[in-house]
Amino acid sequence: MSDSEVPLRYINLYGPPLKHADAKAGDMMKLYPDHASTYRGRLLVSFAHVSQPNPDDSDRFVVKEVEDEDWEALKPPLTRYVLRLSLLAGQDLPTVRAKTGLPARLFVVVAIGPHELRFEANAAKNGSIVWGLTQEMKNIVLASDLTQVPDIIVTLCKETSDTDDPVGVSFARLRAGDVVARGMEPAVTWLHLRQEICRKGSIPVGQHPGSLLLRMAFAREEVRVHIFQCKGLVVDDLKSKGTLPDPLVQVHFNGVTRKTKPRSRTLDPLYYESLQFDTTIPAKAEYAGEVWIQVVNKIGFNTVKYMGEYRVPLAKCTKASTVPYPSWVPLTKSDLMDDAVATGQLLVSVQIIEHPTAEDRMAALPSIVPECREAYVDIIALGVRNLKNNNLLHIQNPFVEFELTGLNSTSGENNIQRRTKASHEPTSKNANFLERLVIPTRLPIDILFAPQLVLKVYDSTLAGLHQPLIASCVIDLTLKLPWSPSYEPPQQQEFDYHIDAAKKRSKQRRVVQPKAETPVIEVAPSNGDNKHEKHATAEAEPTGNGNNDLDDDDDNGDSHPSRHRVADSDDEDGNLVDEILPPETHDDDGTGIGVLALPAVSFEATDESKQDPAVLHQVQQAHDRRLFASVQDAKKKGQVYFVSDPNAMVSSSFTSPDDEAHALDSPAYYAGRDWWLKVPKRRELVLSYALFRAHTMIPSLFRKKKTKVQVQTGIFKGLVVVTLKPQKTNPLIDFVSLTDPQPYEVRVYVLKAANLQPKDRNGLSDPYPTLPFS
Numbered sequence: 033m034s035d036s037e038v039p040l041r042y043i044n045l046y047g048p049p050l051k052h053a054d055a056k057a058g059d060m061m062k063l064y065p066d067h068a069s070t071y072r073g074r075l076l077v078s079f080a081h082v083s084q085p086n087p088d089d090s091d092r093f094v095v096k097e098v099e100d101e102d103w104e105a106l107k108p109p110l111t112r113y114v115l116r117l118s119l120l121a122g123q124d125l126p127t128v129r130a131k132t133g134l135p136a137r138l139f140v141v142v143a144i145g146p147h148e149l150r151f152e153a154n155a156a157k158n159g160s161i162v163w164g165l166t167q168e169m170k171n172i173v174l175a176s177d178l179t180q181v182p183d184i185i186v187t188l189c190k191e192t193s194d195t196d197d198p199v200g201v202s203f204a205r206l207r208a209g210d211v212v213a214r215g216m217e218p219a220v221t222w223l224h225l226r227q228e229i230c231r232k233g234s235i236p237v238g239q240h241p242g243s244l245l246l247r248m249a250f251a252r253e254e255v256r257v258h259i260f261q262c263k264g265l266v267v268d269d270l271k272s273k274g275t276l277p278d279p280l281v282q283v284h285f286n287g288v289t290r291k292t293k294p295r296s297r298t299l300d301p302l303y304y305e306s307l308q309f310d311t312t313i314p315a316k317a318e319y320a321g322e323v324w325i326q327v328v329n330k331i332g333f334n335t336v337k338y339m340g341e342y343r344v345p346l347a348k349c350t351k352a353s354t355v356p357y358p359s360w361v362p363l364t365k366s367d368l369m370d371d372a373v374a375t376g377q378l379l380v381s382v383q384i385i386e387h388p389t390a391e392d393r394m395a396a397l398p399s400i401v402p403e404c405r406e407a408y409v410d411i412i413a414l415g416v417r418n419l420k421n422n423n424l425l426h427i428q429n430p431f432v433e434f435e436l437t438g439l440n441s442t443s444g445e446n447n448i449q450r451r452t453k454a455s456h457e458p459t460s461k462n463a464n465f466l467e468r469l470v471i472p473t474r475l476p477i478d479i480l481f482a483p484q485l486v487l488k489v490y491d492s493t494l495a496g497l498h499q500p501l502i503a504s505c506v507i508d509l510t511l512k513l514p515w516s517p518s519y520e521p522p523q524q525q526e527f528d529y530h531i532d533a534a535k536k537r538s539k540q541r542r543v544v545q546p547k548a549e550t551p552v553i554e555v556a557p558s559n560g561d562n563k564h565e566k567h568a569t570a571e572a573e574p575t576g577n578g579n580n581d582l583d584d585d586d587d588n589g590d591s592h593p594s595r596h597r598v599a600d601s602d603d604e605d606g607n608l609v610d611e612i613l614p615p616e617t618h619d620d621d622g623t624g625i626g627v628l629a630l631p632a633v634s635f636e637a638t639d640e641s642k643q644d645p646a647v648l649h650q651v652q653q654a655h656d657r658r659l660f661a662s663v664q665d666a667k668k669k670g671q672v673y674f675v676s677d678p679n680a681m682v683s684s685s686f687t688s689p690d691d692e693a694h695a696l697d698s699p700a701y702y703a704g705r706d707w708w709l710k711v712p713k714r715r716e717l718v719l720s721y722a723l724f725r726a727h728t729m730i731p732s733l734f735r736k737k738k739t740k741v742q743v744q745t746g747i748f749k750g751l752v753v754v755t756l757k758p759q760k761t762n763p764l765i766d767f768v769s770l771t772d773p774q775p776y777e778v779r780v781y782v783l784k785a786a787n788l789q790p791k792d793r794n795g796l797s798d799p800y801p802t803l804p805f806s
Contacts, residue, residue: 037080040106042180044145045072051197053230061230069203069228071145071182076107111176111252112310115184117142117149118166118247120220125156125242126235128190128201136190140244141198144208145182147172150198153191159242168312181208184250188225188242190234200228202241211250216312220247253385255309255346257283257323258400259292260358260379263484264506265299265327265339266365277329279339281378284324286311294330298437298447299376300484300506304401306355313346313384320346323382327363327375340365340375349382355400356381358480379481402481404474408758409436409485409509411471412751413452415464416489419746422502422725429454429492430463430502432748436473436483448473454492461746470758475513482510487748489723503723503745512754658783721748778805 046068048058061068119140130136138161139153149169154161174181184206189198202225225241228234235241259281267277279301280294288309295301313320322343328336340363350356358381366372411434419427433451448471455463476482485507490499511520723746782801791797 038078039108040076040078041108041177042175043075043077044180044182045074046070046183047072048230049200049228052199054232057230057232069185069187069200069205069230071143071185074145074182108180109176110173112170113172113174113181113250113252114168114170114310114312115142115144115147115149115172116166116168116216116249116312118220119151119163120245120247121163122156122161122188122242122244123159124240125159125161125188126201126239127156127159128234130190130192136192138201139189139191139198141187141189141200142184142248143187144172144184144250145174170312171310178209178212183207184211184248186223186225186244186246187228188244199234200231201234202227206248208250211248214249216249216251216253218247218249220245251312252310253313255285255311255313255323255349256355256383256385256397257285257290257307257309257325258355258358258381258383259283259303259305259307259325260381260400260481261300261302261304261483262327262363262376262378263300265301265363265376266374267299267329267339277337277339278331279327280330280336282326282328282336283307283309284326285309286321295437296447298435298486300435300437300486302437302483304399306397306400308397317347317349318345322346323349325378325380327378338365339363340378342378342380344382346382346384349384351384353385355398356383402476402478404476405515406756407473407475407513408755409471409473410751410753410755410759411450411469412753413465413467413469414749414751415455415462415466416723417462417720417747417749419461419463419489419502419723420725422491422500422745425491425493425500427460427491427502429456430460430489431455431492432465433488433490434469434471435486435488436471437486454496472758475509475754477515479510479513479516479518482508482513482516485509485752487721487723489746489748501725503725505721505723505748507721507752509752509754512752514754514756654783658781661781661783721750722746723748 046061046065047070048054048061048068049070122138122140125138128136128138135155137153137155140151140163142149142151147169149167151163151165151167154163185203186206187198187200187203189200192199204223204225206223223244223246225243227241262279262281265277265279276297276299278294278296279298280292281303282289282291286309288311290307290309292303292305292307295303322345325342325344327339327341329339330336342361342363344361358379360377360379362374363376363378364372365375413432416430416432419430421427431452431454433449436448450469450471452465452467452469455465457464486504487507488504489502491502492499510516511518513519722744725743725745780803785799785801788797788799
């Protein structure tokens with residue numbers, strides 16, 4: 033039974049020189065190794081104190097074979113060191129004679145373990161020699177624990193014919209731990225030598241062993257390059273699904289190259305690897321080399337293709353004992369003829385560790401994988417719109433593939449992929465998928481490490497054997513994480529916006545009804561002014577978050593009422609609202625047709641003319657005519673008109689009860705008619721993501737420099753939501769209502785045209801508009 037056991041460690045052995053040593057002095061050095069002059073090797077041993085030995089074992093010394101399957105794992109950790117020595121001069125050196133009787137030249141040997149530095153031999157003049165040399169030895173592999181590192185032995189030798197085994201005259205031993213404590217920029221000091229007692233007669237009687245003026249540094253400075261991830265890598269010949277690259281990162285520093293493991297078939301790889309460089313750094317980091325980071329595509333066993341690079345000076349790196357916070361840096365690609373172009377981004381940090389302690393040397397590299405939590409990426413794939421052909425080939429059966437790279441595995445070998453079914457309904461360029469895809473995964477809590485959701489649109493041709501890439505885009509999940517400070521709620525369903533309008537109008541009627549004096553509102557004829565036309569209000573088009581303002585009572589009904597129920601919503605509350613009467617006198621009938629005064633000389637509109645009061649008055653009159661035309665149309669349909677003035681219902685304190693009552697209801701088809709006045713984008717762009725494809729252009733025939741640009745080749749319609757819990761049903765999209773055809777009425781009011789160019793010889797033209805739909 034062993035009470036305590038010492039793990040495996042190295043024990044260094046010292047003794048006399050192997051050749052030409054005095055026997056008596058040699059026995060003294062073997063007995064007292066702390067005074068020995070030569071390193072003689074090391075032993076890997078372990079000790080154990082056995083308090084209760086086995087009775088079957090004898091008391092005599094025995095040798096037993098220890099059975100252990102993994103000896104290499106039990107060995108002490110090793111570290112690469114650097115030994116740097118500047119030998120300046122020597123004084124009080126002894127006069128040593130050669131076998132010929134002439135003074136012998138002297139040289140210096142600096143050894144640590146089996147490694148040594150040898151300086152050239154010079155003749156001593158008056159006991160002094162000037163060397164002025166500096167040598168450095170790298171990649172000295174020794175134990176990480178400084179107590180197991182051999183001593184540094186500096187030996188003054190005389191030149192002989194036997195160059196392999198130098199003959200030492202005097203020596204000095206230095207503890208490795210003491211030298212490491214001085215750092216890499218120590219002061220210049222005198223090192224006093226001791227006589228080599230095993231070589232009798234080497235130093236004449238009455239002479240000093242000598243002193244050396246030197247500057248010695250023995251330490252390890254480490255540079256760690258932490259590679260986290262890449263995004264948006266650019267490939268020159270990405271044409272199909274099988275041409276995706278296998279990117280890896282290789283780092284060059286001080287003539288040493290380190291590589292990460294390649295990631296298979298992705299443009300947004302996750303690495304989370306730390307590359308370690310044992311090196312030395314000058315006192316001024318401005319004179320150190322750069323850290324050169326390259327991203328390459330592994331093609332074969334030993335073949336790579338250059339994709340991009342980034343260089344960082346060592347002076348800009350962080351000196352810290354912990355992993356510094358990373359940052360995104362741009363990757364560029366350049367050659368002799370072309371300028372540097374952007375080829376992606378890299379998340380990286382570079383760490384400098386100066387004089388690491390024994391604990392730092394023995395400890396394993398810390399993990400840089402961020403803390404993650406369980407999440408679900410919920411994707412609603414509605415379809416694609418306006419796809420463009422690739423290489424003059426007709427699109428047949430497009431499908432969409434989603435990819436989340438290396439989230440469940442830190443090695444990044446398994447990419448999470450989901451794809452829709454191939455579809456060509458109603459057309460191949462505007463295919464509908466109407467599918468829901470759920471990706472269970474682990475997402476980082478820190479949004480800096482949020483991965484990219486890559487969306488690729490492929491075309492399935494030749495029975496699925498050939499799948500060319502049509503377009504792609506990257507969806508940033510930073511704004512979609514529920515724990516993100518910049519979290520944006522998912523966009524609401526806007527297909528049945530008239531339902532939201534009906535509920536909102538019903539709520540406003542209940543608010544306005546107590547303020548009105550009578551349930552029937554009579555509108556007095558206007559005396560020439562268009563008060564009701566200019567200050568009548570229209571409800572804004574229900575936006576994505578319009579459902580947040582609904583009453584709880586309204587949510588109890590059917591979530592998808594018919595259009596007749598919405599149109600007849602006025603009778604549900606029993607409120608009778610008279611139609612808005614048109615003004616008795618009006619110069620125009622509201623259609624904008626008639627004999628209009630045109631300017632005698634046409635001119636091109638300028639910035640000054642656009643701000644002219646007369647021009648602004650004409651624009652306002654045109655708006656009033658369109659407004660009055662809608663009033664007349666509403667009367668013909670027998671419905672109450674809802675005036676479209678965005679400023680009428682902004683503040684109820686500045687409006688009268690009559691104006692509020694006039695803004696209670698409108699025909700169902702009017703909702704959304706003036707959406708372009710309030711929404712600065714097309715409705716087709718709502719719930720959509722633009723798709724792009726790389727295209728190579730040659731700007732000029734004289735300078736055939738190829739430029740790669742991103743060309744928009746379509747739109748993906750869908751929703752991407754990140755949730756913390758799985759949802760069996762998604763309330764955002766109802767696929768049943770999407771697949772059920774609904775009747776719609778599209779009305780286009782063409783009022784006038786301006787600044788048309790004449791096409792006939794007489795200076796006139798016969799213009800007419802054509803309005804293709806869908």
